[in-house]
Amino acid sequence: MTVLPDLPDDADLLLLDRQICFSLNAASRAFGGVYRVLLKDLGLTYPQYLVMLVLWEHGELPVKRIGEHLRLDSGTLSPLLKRLEAAGLVHRKRSPEDERSVTVSLTGEGSAMRERAGQVPRRLLVATGLPVEQLATLRVLLDQVTEALDNAVPGLAAEG
Amino acid sequence: MTVLPDLPDDADLLLLDRQICFSLNAASRAFGGVYRVLLKDLGLTYPQYLVMLVLWEHGELPVKRIGEHLRLDSGTLSPLLKRLEAAGLVHRKRSPEDERSVTVSLTGEGSAMRERAGQVPRRLLVATGLPVEQLATLRVLLDQVTEALDNAVPGLAAEG
DNA sequence: CCCTATTAAGTTGTGCGCAATTGAATGGTG
């Protein structure tokens, strides 16, 4: 029980904080590492895979909608979509009715990849080592935290 | 109840997978957004803050040890530590007994920042909107997943 | 003792994430 006079009880929170942010950071990168291996055959990165998932589900979307699904802006999506287009997986064209918007659609190759990616989720779930119920719990907690954090940001920014 | 004949039961897993990786990705970035706001006054990025936490706890470490604590390699740490040094927060010097190793230590300014950072964890915990017990649960789940994922990677890589 | 393998940092190249800005198109208001 050493006493650190210049560090009051905030010190405990610093340690707790360290644990939480370490854990989240580590988990995020661990997922990334597994996805990297699983997606290697497909030639996709993890963010590219997320975009493909959105397109497989919705078929055809403007860049804006993809960004809303994934919380990504054009600064991230524009070059990513260019690479997907260069890989022959998606097609981009200006929307005729609104020339500001760019519609992203799957090519035949992009659609066909959906079947090849079919094994990815199962292998990922196995790799987590957790039963589906606990993963569901994890997901609920993560979503709660995300919503709370997003709501908190404006207030924090206002405080300075 | 639409039936998609060309997509067998893997399709459900694709959706579940989408939810889990979306949630984790979103949570990770939501945390990053809050940290970015909280650390703005300190002039630190989130990864830089993590390094400072390690140094505040351990006082003085070679780059290798910092990397072990944070799961980061020299490719990430070398430029990051250069920026911390340029900011006057850390000092780097070659170890006399092993000239391959670089010892990273805090400057007076770097140590002093610890007090200024004292408010960060409390504000973050509040921002999450979750009671401490649920955050602890979240952390345990994340750590379990991380360990399982790390153990799974070699096997996955072997399969190809 | 020499030669080789290993280890630690650093460097390079690619891709992601985000803030800030630009440019073109659109919509609304006087």
Add this chain to the structure above:
DNA sequence: CACCATTCAATTGCGCACAACTTAATAGGG
């Protein structure tokens, strides 16, 4: 119609993550 604010995509710049490689120093085996 003219003007202005808004919207969408793209671009720029910076920092992080990671793989692959380089360089320098150390440790170990013949």
